[in-house]
Amino acid sequence: MNPAIQGLITIVIGVGGCIGYFYFSNQLLDRVIFPARGKNAGRNINRANQVRPWLFLFPAMFALGLYLAYPVVETLRLSLTDRTQGGAFVGFANYQQMMSEPKFWEAMRNNMLWLIVVPAVSTAFGLLVAQLTDRISWGNLAKSLIFMPMAISFVGASVIFKLIYEARASDQPQIGVLNAIWLQLDGGFGALLLLKIIPVIVLLGFAAIVAYVAWIFVKPLWTQGHDRSVWLLPLRLLVAAGGLWLIWLSIASIIDTLTFAPTYGEPQQWLTIPFWNNFFLMAVLIWIQTGFAMVILSAALRGIPEETVEAAIVDGANPFQVFFKIKVPQIMPTIVVVWTTITLVVLKIFDIVFAMTNGQWGTQVLANYMFNQLFVANDWGVGSASAIVIMILVSPILIWNVYNARKEMR
Amino acid sequence: MDNIAGTKARLTWAVHISVGLLVALWLFPTVGLFVSSFRTADQIATSGWWASMFPAEQSEVYRTADPDDARAPDGDMYVVSGNIFEVAGEEPRIIRAWGVSSRDVAAFDLGETADMGEGETLTLEAGGDYVWRGTDDQISGRGQRVFATVTAPPEFTLGNYGQVLFSGDATDSMAKAFFNTMTVTIPATIIPIVIAAFAAYALAWMDFPGRALLIAAVVGLLVVPLQLALIPLLQLHNNIGIGKGYLGVWLAHTGFGLPLAVYLLRNYMVGLPRDIIENAKVDGATDFQIFTKIILPLSFPALASFAIFQFLWTWNDLLVARVFLIDATGETTVMTNQIVELLGTRGGNWEILATAAFVSIAVPLVVFFAMQRYLVRGLLAGSVK
Numbered sequence: 001m002n003p004a005i006q007g008l009i010t011i012v013i014g015v016g017g018c019i020g021y022f023y024f025s026n027q028l029l030d031r032v033i034f035p036a037r038g039k040n041a042g043r044n045i046n047r048a049n050q051v052r053p054w055l056f057l058f059p060a061m062f063a064l065g066l067y068l069a070y071p072v073v074e075t076l077r078l079s080l081t082d083r084t085q086g087g088a089f090v091g092f093a094n095y096q097q098m099m100s101e102p103k104f105w106e107a108m109r110n111n112m113l114w115l116i117v118v119p120a121v122s123t124a125f126g127l128l129v130a131q132l133t134d135r136i137s138w139g140n141l142a143k144s145l146i147f148m149p150m151a152i153s154f155v156g157a158s159v160i161f162k163l164i165y166e167a168r169a170s171d172q173p174q175i176g177v178l179n180a181i182w183l184q185l186d187g188g189f190g191a192l193l194l195l196k197i198i199p200v201i202v203l204l205g206f207a208a209i210v211a212y213v214a215w216i217f218v219k220p221l222w223t224q225g226h227d228r229s230v231w232l233l234p235l236r237l238l239v240a241a242g243g244l245w246l247i248w249l250s251i252a253s254i255i256d257t258l259t260f261a262p263t264y265g266e267p268q269q270w271l272t273i274p275f276w277n278n279f280f281l282m283a284v285l286i287w288i289q290t291g292f293a294m295v296i297l298s299a300a301l302r303g304i305p306e307e308t309v310e311a312a313i314v315d316g317a318n319p320f321q322v323f324f325k326i327k328v329p330q331i332m333p334t335i336v337v338v339w340t341t342i343t344l345v346v347l348k349i350f351d352i353v354f355a356m357t358n359g360q361w362g363t364q365v366l367a368n369y370m371f372n373q374l375f376v377a378n379d380w381g382v383g384s385a386s387a388i389v390i391m392i393l394v395s396p397i398l399i400w401n402v403y404n405a406r407k408e409m410r
Numbered sequence: 411m412d413n414i415a416g417t418k419a420r421l422t423w424a425v426h427i428s429v430g431l432l433v434a435l436w437l438f439p440t441v442g443l444f445v446s447s448f449r450t451a452d453q454i455a456t457s458g459w460w461a462s463m464f465p466a467e468q469s470e471v472y473r474t475a476d477p478d479d480a481r482a483p484d485g486d487m488y489v490v491s492g493n494i495f496e497v498a499g500e501e502p503r504i505i506r507a508w509g510v511s512s513r514d515v516a517a518f519d520l521g522e523t524a525d526m527g528e529g530e531t532l533t534l535e536a537g538g539d540y541v542w543r544g545t546d547d548q549i550s551g552r553g554q555r556v557f558a559t560v561t562a563p564p565e566f567t568l569g570n571y572g573q574v575l576f577s578g579d580a581t582d583s584m585a586k587a588f589f590n591t592m593t594v595t596i597p598a599t600i601i602p603i604v605i606a607a608f609a610a611y612a613l614a615w616m617d618f619p620g621r622a623l624l625i626a627a628v629v630g631l632l633v634v635p636l637q638l639a640l641i642p643l644l645q646l647h648n649n650i651g652i653g654k655g656y657l658g659v660w661l662a663h664t665g666f667g668l669p670l671a672v673y674l675l676r677n678y679m680v681g682l683p684r685d686i687i688e689n690a691k692v693d694g695a696t697d698f699q700i701f702t703k704i705i706l707p708l709s710f711p712a713l714a715s716f717a718i719f720q721f722l723w724t725w726n727d728l729l730v731a732r733v734f735l736i737d738a739t740g741e742t743t744v745m746t747n748q749i750v751e752l753l754g755t756r757g758g759n760w761e762i763l764a765t766a767a768f769v770s771i772a773v774p775l776v777v778f779f780a781m782q783r784y785l786v787r788g789l790l791a792g793s794v795k
Contacts, residue, residue: 063668387637
């Protein structure tokens with residue numbers, strides 16, 4: 001049968017079936033099981049109304065249970081068993097095997113890198129664009145254009161960026177923009193600006209922001225009058241340790257950048273340069289996600305009460321102070337939401353890596369590692385174990401979201 | 411906020427420039443793909459796409475007409491005159507400079523006369539008209555070569571789209587994949603909406619024990635990575651006889667789309683005015699009637715938001731299609747998968763790759779620009795606060 005006709009029939013059956021189910025099950029409930037007639041009429045109406053919600057909910061609950069809740073349990077089970085031994089329980093053997101594979105640790109390291117860089121850069125760019133377009137007449141057009149990559153598939157975006165990273169032999173004309181620019185650099189001022197000054201400024205800025213955030217977290221440890229609850233202490237120490245590590249990393253990178261002597265005049269295979277190729281892949285996701293961050297943060301910025309901004313200006317604040325000390329603190333909850341949403345996308349990132357490098361040259365990420373284990377190596381145990389690792393990484397956000405949703409409903 | 415006292419007007423131009431730069435930076439990649447899809451393989455291989463927007467300068471070799479056919483006596487000399495573009499059978503082009511020897515192809519400007527020694531001369535005017543004058547001996551044999559630096563106007567072709575859409579070539583063809591993607595997308599968008607709408611109504615407006623718990627469960631399932639579902643569900647599909655195919659992928663997309671659908675629709679329906687619903691109940695409407703006659707029409711914006719999300723997500727999806735749909739025969743390949751295969755087999759053929767990619771992103775882009783309002787609204791409602 002032609003799939004198009006099959007699709008059409010499915011729509012008719014699916015939609016008709018759903019509506020028919022809801023209609024007839026309600027009819028059945030009201031007319032046959034608990035009819036609103038006779039001496040029990042009142043009690044029957046009440047009973048029917050107790051059952052009805054479950055009629056409405058049943059298809060959704062069934063699908064959610066089967067397609068999302070059951071797989072979590074089943075994956076957990078699979079990760080503890082071995083398929084080649086007929087599904088025998090093997091404890092943590094799969095996890096041990098996974099931990100012993102260097103590719104897994106490469107994927108973990110890269111995922112952590114993605115988790116730090118992509119949400120941070122996307123949110124920062126989104127905030128920047130949201131603030132800048134807020135004041136100008138063609139702001140909506142600009143926002144619409146920056147938002148556009150959201151509609152483009154990860155695979156489409158991968159093709160777009162592969163064209164940018166394309167490299168040809170040095171005697172041929174370069175058709176990738178990045179190499180065309182690279183070949184223009186010859187160690188003069190342009191190269192100095194692009195390869196030394198701008199990266200150092202970006203890294204210094206990053207280190208400063210990390211230091212600031214860490215300081216905010218650590219300061220209450222010895223100031224009086226703050227909430228000094230015990231359970232916050234490990235969190236504060238963790239943030240401080242992570243912050244110190246990131247600052248050390250930035251300083252090391254700055255030294256690296258300053259001492260690094262590039263060879264000019266040779267076209268580069270950007271996607272095969274170890275370590276840095278991860279950033280070229282991240283650029284694709286940042287390009288897509290900035291629009292999302294911008295839309296949400298722009299709405300949040302519009303929601304800020306004008307009086308607070310006006311009061312700050314009357315008190316003599318300059319535009320930067322207004323932005324960082326008045327606006328940003330007020331939209332902090334929204335920034336956290338944007339950050340966590342992008343984090344979720346990053347944890348599941350698969351298509352970009354699969355299409356551009358398929359995890360070669362040190363660019364493996366967890367989701368692609370898992371796909372490889374499942375469908376290339378055919379090792380369901382290790383594949384499921386790595387899926388569980390993704391689930392564990394997601395679960396803090398899951399708990400946080402559920403906690404907030406419950407708080408909101410009360 | 412423009413009119414607040416203290417806002418510095420002199421900063422505005424800086425804002426305009428930075429926004430312009432950012433927009434250009436964000437558009438640049440897509441434009442590159444778009445322009446490349448209209449260029450031939452030769453053009454793509456010889457110059458960057460950014461160069462194609464401007465007239466290109468190139469060196470060409472022309473000849474005058476052969477003296478044997480075209481020479482005319484002029485006193486004791488002979489003259490051949492005509493137009494070099496006519497001789498070559500080309501449209502006239504703009505000549506920047508010209509020469510008569512391959513050692514210096516741009517020796518002369520237009521209107522100048524080249525002295526080729528012993529009285530032989532050649533004059534080239536704008537538009538390609540030439541006059542070649544010399545003795546009987548000199549004006550003989552084949553026509554004189556003329557080297558010209560001409561500018562070619564930007565040239566684009568629709569040939570790539572013909573190749574990708576209509577050629578039927580097994581490796582390049584996107585036509586089948588396009589229809590397969592449609593076949594996956596449309597049912598996978600419509601069915602979850604129907605199911606979710608009923609559930610959302612129950613969660614928003616019906617009272618029953620455990621409601622809060624169910625809502626929390628939906629919020630929790632919202633972030634469950636679908637990677638976990640791959641193996642268990644593939645096993646399940648194989649066990650109940652669906653195997654790999656359209657039915658499986660429709661069901662999978664329905665399941666994965668439901669949490670967001672229920673969450674979005676419930677949040678929207680809760681905000682509808684209570685009076686309308688209570689009035690309808692007093693007037694004797696059943697829950698089913700309230701739902702179909704009042705709630706559904708009023709919830710149109712939320713339904714549209716989710717429909718766009720689900721459409722973009724299923725259209726752009728690669729993972730679910732690869733796992734649940736595409737079997738070894740490859741008959742049911744979707745566009746994203748086809749492009750990944752092209753990246754493997756046609757890695758250097760940018761005219762095919764760019765066109766194929768653009769075919770696959772064209773529909774989402776149209777939907778995006780047509781219904782952006784609903785998409786933004788859905789995003790604002792959908793990000794968990």
